[in-house]
Amino acid sequence: MLKTASYIYIVSRAHGLSTRLMTLDELESLRKATDLSALIDLLTRDDYVQLLSSVERNKIDAATLNRLFSKVYVDRLIYFTKISQGRFRDFMMGYIKRLEIENLRRVLRAKLRMKEITFDDLIPIPRGYTTLNFQELVNVSAFDDISYHLSPTIYREAQDAMQMAKNINNTLPVELAVEAIYFSKLLEVAKKLPSNKRILDIIRNEYFSKLVYYIFGLKFLETPLIMLERYSALISRNLSVPTIFINDLLRSREDVALNLILRSRFRWVVNFIEDAVERKSVNDLYRGVLKGFRVFHEDISKRHPLDASYILWYLYSIEYEYMNLVQIATAKELGLGSEDIMLY
Amino acid sequence: MSSIMGVSASRGALLETRRQLQFITKSTEILEMKRDKVASELNKYLGQLGRRGDAEKKIMEAYNKFIKALVNVGYEEFNTASIVVSKMGTKLHRHLVMGIEEYDVEIVDKPSVESIPNLVVKEVANEFYKAFIEMLNVAIIENKIEALAYDLMNTARKVNALQKIIIPRYQDLIRYIEERIMEEELSEFVRTKFITDKKVH
Numbered sequence: 001m002l003k004t005a006s007y008i009y010i011v012s013r014a015h016g017l018s019t020r021l022m023t024l025d026e027l028e029s030l031r032k033a034t035d036l037s038a039l040i041d042l043l044t045r046d047d048y049v050q051l052l053s054s055v056e057r058n059k060i061d062a063a064t065l066n067r068l069f070s071k072v073y074v075d076r077l078i079y080f081t082k083i084s085q086g087r088f089r090d091f092m093m094g095y096i097k098r099l100e101i102e103n104l105r106r107v108l109r110a111k112l113r114m115k116e117i118t119f120d121d122l123i124p125i126p127r128g129y130t131t132l133n134f135q136e137l138v139n140v141s142a143f144d145d146i147s148y149h150l151s152p153t154i155y156r157e158a159q160d161a162m163q164m165a166k167n168i169n170n171t172l173p174v175e176l177a178v179e180a181i182y183f184s185k186l187l188e189v190a191k192k193l194p195s196n197k198r199i200l201d202i203i204r205n206e207y208f209s210k211l212v213y214y215i216f217g218l219k220f221l222e223t224p225l226i227m228l229e230r231y232s233a234l235i236s237r238n239l240s241v242p243t244i245f246i247n248d249l250l251r252s253r254e255d256v257a258l259n260l261i262l263r264s265r266f267r268w269v270v271n272f273i274e275d276a277v278e279r280k281s282v283n284d285l286y287r288g289v290l291k292g293f294r295v296f297h298e299d300i301s302k303r304h305p306l307d308a309s310y311i312l313w314y315l316y317s318i319e320y321e322y323m324n325l326v327q328i329a330t331a332k333e334l335g336l337g338s339e340d341i342m343l344y
Numbered sequence: 345m346s347s348i349m350g351v352s353a354s355r356g357a358l359l360e361t362r363r364q365l366q367f368i369t370k371s372t373e374i375l376e377m378k379r380d381k382v383a384s385e386l387n388k389y390l391g392q393l394g395r396r397g398d399a400e401k402k403i404m405e406a407y408n409k410f411i412k413a414l415v416n417v418g419y420e421e422f423n424t425a426s427i428v429v430s431k432m433g434t435k436l437h438r439h440l441v442m443g444i445e446e447y448d449v450e451i452v453d454k455p456s457v458e459s460i461p462n463l464v465v466k467e468v469a470n471e472f473y474k475a476f477i478e479m480l481n482v483a484i485i486e487n488k489i490e491a492l493a494y495d496l497m498n499t500a501r502k503v504n505a506l507q508k509i510i511i512p513r514y515q516d517l518i519r520y521i522e523e524r525i526m527e528e529e530l531s532e533f534v535r536t537k538f539i540t541d542k543k544v545h
Contacts, residue, residue: 063419070420106424109461113428171428172461217463221470282467283413326418334411341415 006086007194011306013083014314017076020047021317024343027324031341036062036332047072062333066326073322074099074123077315081129087192088311094189095315099123100130101178104155107134108171111143154185157234164227173227176214180231183207183238198309202297204239206316208266209293211235212273213285215249215257220280225250254280268296287342294320294344320344351517353524361521365514372506378442379499386492392485399482402475406468413468425462429455429469444495447487449480 022030022045033039040060043052051068052060077099081092103122110117117138125134131153140146147162158177165174183203190199211228218225228235229250236243245264249257254277262270272292276284294316301313324343331341351357414422433453439446457473460466 066419105461109424109428112459113430115427168458169456170459170461175461213463217467221463221466223458282463283409283416286416286464323418327415330418331415334415336411336415 004086004194006084006088007308010084010088011308011310013080014311015305017080018314018317020045021314022321022324027321027328027343030325030328031343032338033328033332035335036060036065036329039329039332040065047075062329065329069322069325069329070123073318074125076318078126078129080315087189087194088308091186091189091193093129094186096125096129097131097182097185099125100132100134101182103130103134104132104137104178105171105175107137108143108146108165108174111140111146112165112169112171114143155181157181161227161230164230168227173230176227177231179210180234180238184234187238193308195308198300198304198307199312202300202309202312205266205268205296206293207235207238209269209289209296211239212261212266212269213289216254216273216277216285217282219254219257220282220285268292287344290320290323290344291342351521353521353528355525358518358521358525361514361518365511365518368506368510368514372503372511375499375503375506379496379503381442382444382492382496382499386489386496389485389489389492392482393489395478395485396482399475399478402471402478406471406475409471410468413464417462417464421462422465425460425465426469428459428461429457430459431455442495444491446491447484449484451477 026042026045030039030042033042040052040057043049048068051071055064055068077096081089081096084092103125106122107117110121119135119138122134122138132155133149137146137149140149143166144162147159150156150159150162155178158174158181161173161177165171183206187200187203190196190203193199214228215225218228229247232243232246232250236246239246241264245260248260252260258270258274258277261267269289269292272288272295273285276282276288297309297313297316301307301310304310327343328341351361417425430453432451432455435450435452437448437450439448455469455473457466457469460469
């Protein structure tokens, strides 16, 4: 299939912008920084230097750095969305919704306990890049009122989960529902992209890695998986697998579930979560799926640098750089050594 | 009429002192019983003192997990995920058992750890809550041990004082009053006999 100008343009821009990301060597040197102050000295990339210069040096702690890293991450995503054109812009508009999901999570969690939340507590998403009215959402007086604000958006299907969240006093059912809807819509727009096979495959694998974290995590914590069972049809549609596969994963014991995954096309994840499953550690599971997915998508993108999947590699790399930096800054503040920091 | 410890050597005083000694002896027996009971209670709890080590170990494990989780998910996610947890409410109950103050802590409102939507944070919160409950139980036991040990020390001191000082002193007093009464009776008898003899002759 002949590649369009917008296709070539966006892949080229992804290549160009990827040079602004930190290399593994740079991250390694940050990892080996003796303390937070040394870490700040080593943050020499323009994006970070500009933001760091706006904060008084002696007032910088890990929490401040986390916020700065988050800002760089958001700015990079928004910038890439702005420069994308045609169907890629539609795709980016779908992809960037993960920011509004993060904001929605924050609002849901605060409103469940009726804790105060202000607009400043949310990720600043420019108007036109979000379908949710967060100005209104932060001011709702009850948890149920969020449902009203979801109804005109793509997340209206998550309204059912609101009642369940209220009943079990946990926002997780809504968060899972919103995430399922997000991936469903992202896959829809991704299907319209040229040469979309690999993109669809990577997105499905990302969703599956998240699902693995939820399924095994809930099993480890002995929490009923009913909140996921409700969406098994949507999940299976997203992943393009039979519903029975999802149901079996949800209902089987951990070791059996691992075997099921091993027999599926998502077998790559097993190597990364085996130890966590044996130790029943949610923390290790979280790291395992993130690391696993990083290895998985990097492997595809490196083999196909001129493919549209490279865009996804760039987008995920932004996210992984953010997560690595958060990890390093937090660890340095807590006085952990470089051996305690395992980069994704 | 002579007196000792402010008690005059009369029959009335003898009866009163005997009554007092009887009361003190009975009290000593009761205190001895309390001492034995407190000692056995203390022995029962002393075995549980080792739980502190386990509780501290659990807290350290939870803390290490917390550090790892915080490093992994970052401050922002940790804060937003933990915002859903309700505050814990406790009630302190004070009991008096055999005059010993004991305290129990009742958890009136459990912190809603199960509400945490982030599974990594939830895992850490679960660990911390379990370790906290264990530490709370250890603190309650340690408090009981402290109160029992203090009371045991006091009771043993009282029993010793009663057995070694007060009771012997009362016994001496009774003996002294008895002797004085006998002496007085004897001198009365001699005097009476002397007067009778004089009248007869």
